[in-house]
Amino acid sequence: MSELVTGEAVALELRPAKLPSRALAVLLDLAVAVVAYIVVTIAVVAATASLDEAAQAALSVALFVLLLVGGPIAVETLSHGRSLGKLACGLRVVRDDGGPIRFRHALVRGLIGVIEILLTLGVIAVIASLVSARGRRLGDVFAGTLVVRERVPEGRTGFVPPPPxxxxxxxxxxxxxxxxxxxxxxxxxxxxxxxxxxxxxxxxxxxxxxxxxxxxxxxxxxxxxxxxxxxxxxxxxxxxxxxxxAFAAAPPAGDRPSAAPGAMPPPMPQAAAPYRPEPSEPYRPVPQDPPPVEDRSGSRPSTGFVPPA
Structure with a gap:
């Protein structure tokens, strides 16, 4: 595991890619680039058969530079360090601080890769990877990059056991x-x-x-x-x-009341008294009129009025 510490003192647990996986990724990338170069060259030669030999040679050199040099640079720049071979092998090119690469990183890696991979058949790249502590080739050293493993087996993830x-x-x-x-x-x-x-x-x-x-x-x-x-x-x-x-609860600075220096703190608000219902008055029956006196002589009850003489 690589001990990378960023500028914010954050340790990054990155696993540098080993030489066999990197070599397999490079071979896959070269195979795709060579096939594309052959197909495009045949098509261009067939389309420009009327040109002279000098023009055809110039087109061949331009295609070589465009496909075998510019192609990998463009792919790594657009994919942020993941070419077809690296994507198949679970690898990725990152900066020394763990961030994604940019065009200048891919450009330096691609230009130096022409010398240490294409022209020397990968001999210089293999020797540099074996000598480097993190398996970096010369292109990675000059570009400030590192090839890491992007897919890590789940069973090998680090788990810190709790204390007793x-x-x-x-x-x-x-x-x-x-x-x-x-x-x-x-x-x-x-x-x-x-x-x-x-x-x-x-x-x-x-x-x-x-x-x-x-x-x-x-x-x-x-x-x-x-x-x-x-x-x-x-x-x-x-x-x-x-x-x-990190998670300490502190009120924002804008919500804190500002007080003049030497001023007394404001008094604490008094708590409202609890609600207590007032005692109700005892029940008193409402006086009612006495019931009418029934007139025994007639069927209708008496109204209390005496008829005139």
Missing amino acids: PWLAGRFSALDLSAVPDGLWLEVRQYLTRMRSLDPQVGWGMAQRLAAELAARTGAPVPPGVPPAPYLAAVLHERQTREARR
């Missing part, structure tokens, strides 16, 4: 400001690959990284704590601090 529960929060008082990014990257890479390492080799790497981390933080490794859980706990503490710093 009995170490959670134990290193919250450590000073991690003096630990460089390179050491954090080494710790993370070890934790992601420690299951596939030899036990003795992995134990030695864990002890070395734990000693370096303890020297940077100024606090020794607690007694009885193995180096691998110690590394996982400290890395988890760093990630927790970064997440807390």
Whole structure:
């Protein structure tokens, strides 16, 4: 895995392409370019049979430069580093900082590729890739590019194991400001690959990284704590601090009230009193008129009025 660190101190986990996959991608690109060159040359020669030999030779050179040199440059520029061969092999050309390439990168790679691939049958490119630590040929060195693997198997993706529960929060008082990014990257890479390492080799790497981390933080490794859980706990503490710093809830500057220097803070608003219903009056029956007195002599009830004499 390539240890690329951008200008923002962000570590990029890129896997440089190996020589066999790069050679296969170049052969596929050359096969497509040669077939296109032959087809176009036959068509042009048939169309320009009336021209003299000098004109036909000039057209052949122009077609060679256009298809075998300009074609790959145009394809890599338009596809951002993915030619047909690289697309088939799962490769891609990127800048040293991990960004997509531009025309100038593809131009330098294409022009130098004519010398180290076409004219020398790839001998210079193979030697340069074997000597380089990241498998770069001369065109990549001068252009500032790198060929990386774009398709990574799912089972090989890095997974950092969490620390054991009995170490959670134990290193919250450590000073991690003096630990460089390179050491954090080494710790993370070890934790992601420690299951596939030899036990003795992995134990030695864990002890070395734990000693370096303890020297940077100024606090020794607690007694009885193995180096691998110690590394996982400290890395988890760093990630927790970064997440807390990134997602800390703070009101925007425009929403904060501005106060004059030395002024007293405004009084806190009083909370509204809870609603209490007023006590209701006791129930009092409404007085009603007495029922009419029934007249025994007649069938109609008395109205209370005395008839005139």
